[in-house]
Amino acid sequence: MNTHIPKHLEHLRHTLSHLMAAAVLEIRPDALPTLGPAIENGFYYDFDFPTPITDTDLLEIEKLMKKLLPTWKEFTHREVTKEEALEQFKENPYKQELIEEIVSRGEKLTLYTCGKFTDLCRGGHVEHPNKDIDPNAFKLSHIAGAYWRGNEKNKMLSRVYGLAFESKKDLDEYIKQTEEAKKRDHKKLGKELDLFFIDEKVGKGLPMWTPKGTALKFELENFTRDLERKYGYEHALQDILITIQKICTHQLTWTEICFIYAQWHALTTYACFNENLGVIKTFLLDMQK
Numbered sequence: 655m656n657t658h659i660p661k662h663l664e665h666l667r668h669t670l671s672h673l674m675a676a677a678v679l680e681i682r683p684d685a686l687p688t689l690g691p692a693i694e695n696g697f698y699y700d701f702d703f704p705t706p707i708t709d710t711d712l713l714e715i716e717k718l719m720k721k722l723l724p725t726w727k728e729f730t731h732r733e734v735t736k737e738e739a740l741e742q743f744k745e746n747p748y749k750q751e752l753i754e755e756i757v758s759r760g761e762k763l764t765l766y767t768c769g770k771f772t773d774l775c776r777g778g779h780v781e782h783p784n785k786d787i788d789p790n791a792f793k794l795s796h797i798a799g800a801y802w803r804g805n806e807k808n809k810m811l812s813r814v815y816g817l818a819f820e821s822k823k824d825l826d827e828y829i830k831q832t833e834e835a836k837k838r839d840h841k842k843l844g845k846e847l848d849l850f851f852i853d854e855k856v857g858k859g860l861p862m863w864t865p866k867g868t869a870l871k872f873e874l875e876n877f878t879r880d881l882e883r884k885y886g887y888e889h890a891l892q893d894i895l896i897t898i899q900k901i902c903t904h905q906l907t908w909t910e911i912c913f914i915y916a917q918w919h920a921l922t923t924y925a926c927f928n929e930n931l932g933v934i935k936t937f938l939l940d941m942q943k
């Protein structure tokens with residue numbers, strides 16, 4: 655359950671994950687649906703597809719969802735025994751695993767049906783999907799790989815993502831905002847404006863400043879220092895090494911000193927003192943093991 659999403663929107667999005675699973679199973683009857691929650695901009699459902707799906711399939715699935723929606727008039731649900739649930743999902747080992755878990759927690763097993771689709775679920779849907787969901791306010795967006803239960807030792811599934819909002823206007827606004835944000839992505843702008851570059855050998859999180867970027871960085875630092883002085887702050891420098899040595903229980907080695915300085919100088923531009931200290935302390939604790 656996602657507590658940041660208004661309840662109605664969460665129910666609407668989760669309902670759409672059911673509708674998507676229904677459409678997927680009509681197009682790919684051999685797919686195995688696993689889990690399909692609501693998320694901050696829509697919904698997803700993880701499937702095990704015997705043969706992978708592509709973006710072209712997404713268009714077909716979305717079209718079918720819109721065709722099925724008017725027939726999804728009402729959800730019904732019923733409580734079932736473990737045996738009934740296992741029988742219902744006898745060909746789906748993922749659902750069987752979930753059933754065993756629900757039973758071991760002493761919780762009830764419920765099946766929710768809408769249209770011709772039945773899923774193992776604990777509820778949280780809109781009452782009348784055909785009336786409560788605007789067919790123009792959702793859109794399947796992309797496919798990504800996702801391990802079953804988020805564990806890399808498990809099978810990689812296909813996560814099909816959809817965007818969903820209360821109205822077409824909200825959906826269009828979200829898409830527009832996302833496109834604008836992509837244009838302003840600092841990784842894109844940094845390269846285009848010749849401010850910094852990323853070297854894989856150094857690390858993805860450690861930008862290498864160009865002369866132009868360094869000049870801009872200095873300007874920003876001057877600006878913030880002036881602002882701090884204006885509000886009565888006084889600056890006082892301390893050596894990070896002395897601070898760390900006082901926290902640390904052993905004499906720092908040369909490798910540790912290099913790491914501390916690298917972390918300190920690289921991260922101070924965009925992280926706070928305590929966060930840097932956290933990174934360095936974690937490193938030192940690992941070294942001590």
Ligand SMILES: [Zn+2]
Binds near residue numbers: 776778
């Ligand atoms: Zn559900």
